[in-house]
Amino acid sequence: MAHAARRRETASGWAFIAPMLVVLGLFLVVPVLMAAWVSVSDWNGRGSPLSSDVGFVGLDNYRDLLLGGGLATQDFGTALRNNVYYVLLVVPLQTALALFLASMVNRKALRGRGFFRTAFYFPSVTSSVAITVLWLFLFSASGTVNAVLAKLSITGPNWFNEPRGVIHLLLGTVGVDSAPAALAQHGFLGIPFWQWLAGPSVAMTAFILLAIFTTSGTFMLLFLAALQAISGEVEEAAVMDGTSAWQRFRLVTLPMLKPTVFTVITLGLIGTWQVFDQIYTGTQGGPAKTTLTPAYLSYNAAFANNQWGRGAAIAFVLFAIIVLFTVLQRFALRERGVPRRKRFYTDGVPR
Incomplete structure (x- = not known):
């Protein structure tokens, strides 16, 4: 009797989740499998990718992308370099800013907390296209940002037309204008190491500021x-122990926020590695491909050049990169066991 009841419960459970499994299968699993097939085929975008005239090319698309040494490899290397700097700057800064804003608006003594929460969150719900267009006006050569810098006696750059990297510009101020022979002759993915060390371009720096501005509000929430889920008793106990505000934040609050930090960093990594709409609306990879990203490169290869296999291959390499970074940061933020303390007895011998 009990066995029959369990079978009925199991059947009922499968019946409840069957519609969602069908939806996920049709709109998630099937497209992913189709994209995987396209990445190992020579489909040109015409007709069905499952037709008989579409040939299987194996890993040729991945080989041309990663090991070919031609323009495809150089473009992917350039896009990867640009995105690496984008990720390394955006994720820590937006996480720190979001935590700072949350700490500020969580204070009970702050008047108008609802207003500030809405104001900080508002850029996150605004159209990214609209904000990108606004950013283009603000950071144009004669825009508001350069006008403010001029009042401070600072000559602003031509933001979206300056292809040089920020690190190269800083090195130029101390007389380092050319690459050492070792960095110029060797490289990775068709890009010399000197270019890998160029830093984000001035144009990409503007997009980095844009990303921090638009995403910090979401993570602030x-x-x-x-x-707000942290019990007030924990704070009171820390105060009774005589800790300062910084000690309470570092030793009490921050460890209790570790699951949220993991979520924020994970979402930040996924979002920054997939940046597309700002690039498409703003510069479309320019100037000199210094704002090119793998997501935009994948779109451009597939939809503009009809190289659907290469575009799908870029997408799957990007997926592998996101998974790798997520696993690494999960390992870095993992829960560590508390070491067992040694107890000393009156004879001074640890037991």
Whole structure:
């Protein structure tokens, strides 16, 4: 009787989740499998990718992309370099800013907390296309940003037309204008190491500021919810122990926010590695491909050049990169066991 009841419960469970499994299968699993097939085929975008005239090319698309040494490899290397700097700057800065904003608006003594929460979150719900267009006006050669810098006696750059990297510009101020022979002759993915060390271009720096401006509000809400979930008794106990505000934040609050930090960093990594709409609306990879990203390169290869196999291959390499970074940061933020303390007895011998 009990066995029959369990079977009925199992059947009922499968019946409830069957519609969602069908939806996920049709709109997630099937497209991923189709994209995987396209990445190992020579489909040119015409007709069905499952037709008999579409040939299987194996890993040729991946080989041309990663090991070919031609223009495809150089473009992918350039896009990867640009995106690496984008990720390394955006994710830490937006996480730190979001946590700072959440801490500020969580204070009970702050008047108008609702207003500030709405104001900080508002850029996150605004159209990314609209904000990108606004950014183009603000950071144009005669825009507001350069006008403010001029009042401070600072000559602003031509933001979206300056292809040089920020690190190269800083090195130029101290007389380093050319690459050492070792960095100029050797490289990775068709890009010399000197170019890998160029830093984000001035144009990409503007997009980095844009990403921090538009995403910090969303992550602020996540941190705010986590801060409000912390019991006031924990804070009171820390105060009774005589800790300072910074000690309470570092030793009490921040460890309790570790799951939220993991979520924020994971979402940040996924979002920054997939940046596309700002690039498409703003510069389309220019100037001199210094704002080119793998996501935009994948779109351009497939939809503009009808190289659907290469575009799908770029997408799957990008997927592998995102998974790798997620696993690494999960390992870095993993829960570590508390070491067992040694107890000393009156004879001074640890037991």
